[in-house]
Amino acid sequence: MKKPLPQIDPGASPLDEAFVEKCATMAASASYIDSGYYRTYNVKRGLRNSDGSGVLVGLTAVGSVVGYSMMEQEIVPVPGRLLYRGIEIRDLVRGFQSEGRFGFEETCYLLLVGHLPTADELAEFSAALCSQRPLPRGFKEDAILGMPSPDVMNKLARCVLASYAFDANPDDISIPNVLRQSIGLVSRFPTYAVYGWQAKAHYYLRKSLHLRVPEPGLPTAEHILCLLRPHGHYTKLEAELLDLCLVLHADHGGGNNSTFTTHCVSSTYTDTYSAIAAACLSLKGPRHGGANLQVRKMMDAVKTHVKDWSSDAQVEAYVKKILDKKAFDRSGLLYGLGHAVYKVSDPRAEILREKASQLVAEHPSFRPEFELYQKVSRIGGRVLQERRRTSNPLPANVDFWSGLVYKMLGIPTDLFTPLFAVGRVPGWCAHRIEELNGNSRIIRPAFKCILPPKKYIPMNERGAETTAAFVPPNAPIMD
Numbered sequence: 001m002k003k004p005l006p007q008i009d010p011g012a013s014p015l016d017e018a019f020v021e022k023c024a025t026m027a028a029s030a031s032y033i034d035s036g037y038y039r040t041y042n043v044k045r046g047l048r049n050s051d052g053s054g055v056l057v058g059l060t061a062v063g064s065v066v067g068y069s070m071m072e073q074e075i076v077p078v079p080g081r082l083l084y085r086g087i088e089i090r091d092l093v094r095g096f097q098s099e100g101r102f103g104f105e106e107t108c109y110l111l112l113v114g115h116l117p118t119a120d121e122l123a124e125f126s127a128a129l130c131s132q133r134p135l136p137r138g139f140k141e142d143a144i145l146g147m148p149s150p151d152v153m154n155k156l157a158r159c160v161l162a163s164y165a166f167d168a169n170p171d172d173i174s175i176p177n178v179l180r181q182s183i184g185l186v187s188r189f190p191t192y193a194v195y196g197w198q199a200k201a202h203y204y205l206r207k208s209l210h211l212r213v214p215e216p217g218l219p220t221a222e223h224i225l226c227l228l229r230p231h232g233h234y235t236k237l238e239a240e241l242l243d244l245c246l247v248l249h250a251d252h253g254g255g256n257n258s259t260f261t262t263h264c265v266s267s268t269y270t271d272t273y274s275a276i277a278a279a280c281l282s283l284k285g286p287r288h289g290g291a292n293l294q295v296r297k298m299m300d301a302v303k304t305h306v307k308d309w310s311s312d313a314q315v316e317a318y319v320k321k322i323l324d325k326k327a328f329d330r331s332g333l334l335y336g337l338g339h340a341v342y343k344v345s346d347p348r349a350e351i352l353r354e355k356a357s358q359l360v361a362e363h364p365s366f367r368p369e370f371e372l373y374q375k376v377s378r379i380g381g382r383v384l385q386e387r388r389r390t391s392n393p394l395p396a397n398v399d400f401w402s403g404l405v406y407k408m409l410g411i412p413t414d415l416f417t418p419l420f421a422v423g424r425v426p427g428w429c430a431h432r433i434e435e436l437n438g439n440s441r442i443i444r445p446a447f448k449c450i451l452p453p454k455k456y457i458p459m460n461e462r463g464a465e466t467t468a469a470f471v472p473p474n475a476p477i478m479d
Contacts, residue, residue, distance in 0.1 A: 249423030336400030
């Protein structure tokens with residue numbers, strides 16, 4: 001007999017919809033700010049300069065993202081580069097793959113400790129990760145199965161917050177204690193994610209519940225596949241490809257939204273679990289880590305509406321419909337193409353595409369879809385270049401290819417972004433350690449209020465004209 005779906009008990013009566021709609025209309029009016037104000041006061045919206053480059057707000061020695069150079073105060077696009085602690089990502093990947101090793105554990109050590117580990121250091125670190133994998137007694141039943149969530153990223157953040165209660169010293173922000181907490185989180189994130197998905201599949205999707213007991217001693221990628229698959233079987237190439245995904249997601253400098261969130265929250269000197277949970281929920285957004293899920297949905301729409309996948313003309317016609325807000329989600333966005341920093345190429349996407357082609361050779365049934373992705377990437381980048389009048393086609397980013405890779409690995413769509421988080425945890429933790437290590441100052445940028453002063457009006461003097469939401473006038477023109 002199938003278990004009934006969870007019933008949501010709000011504990012209180014639902015709000016009257018008409019009341020909410022009325023208040024929302026006034027709130028939207030009161031919160032609207034004419035875009036001219038941002039130009040008038042030279043506000044860096046999204047912490048971006050007028051040329052699209054990021055506002056310099058911090059320094060880091062963890063990761064470096066290079067997509068352009070500045071010549072005579074103009075952006076000059078260059079092939080993308082990603083460096084972890086100064087080491088080129090291609091060199092790092094080529095190094096561990098040529099020696100027949102999984103690379104995620106080595107990458108975690110590099111980001112957290114600051115240098116490439118020796119064989120003995122890597123063995124010691126890997127053993128430390130494995131020792132932290134078992135969940136506390138009752139955690140699985142209470143924090144995961146006892147509170148299933150329709151969204152795995154929310155469950156992931158709640159598992160991180162729940163970990164606070166099982167830490168004997170949660171608020172100590174000394175570097176040794178934060179490093180201890182970081183190793184624990186890196187170790188347990190995969191289990192949180194997979195068990196969170198399995199709880200959703202059981203309680204919300206009415207699927208059988210499979211919770212495999214982790215096998216001791218497995219590297220992270222194999223640990224995930226072993227937990228995720230009911231039979232626990234996987235090929236070496238599948239594990240290598242998942243390991244590569246984790247390595248490529250491990251860090252992306254200090255300016256991406258979730259890592260900046262880590263810096264921002266850590267600057268308050270709050271606990272590690274609060275900072276990493278905040279980063280997790282930042283990553284959930286479709287403008288950030290959730291973009292890989294949007295790519296998958298967009299490509300499903302392309303597959304449905306393009307009858308001949310081999311036709312450039314049909315693919316281009318549908319891509320233009322998406323950009324014209326006449327197809328897919330009507331947002332006018334081509335998800336997975338373009339990047340805030342990379343102007344010519346995203347090295348992560350290139351590495352992932354190359355490795356994915358190996359899996360296609362092993363599983364030829366994936367070839368038509370793989371070739372369609374390449375076609376959309378090529379045509380979409382060119383069409384965007386024409387419409388934006390840029391000098392280079394917009395490159396595919398890592399989100400474009402990671403969704404296809406996860407699908408090829410049989411990973412459920414709901415785990416796409418959580419696996420991004422699994423890979424990014426060591427980067428978040430390394431940036432947290434950096435924020436706490438001596439030069440920290442609480443992050444507190446300025447916001448300018450554009451409302452004029454107003455007088456308080458006694459209750460018996462208020463009327464419709466005084467309670468209407470105030471809409472600021474158009475921005476003044478200032479020389």
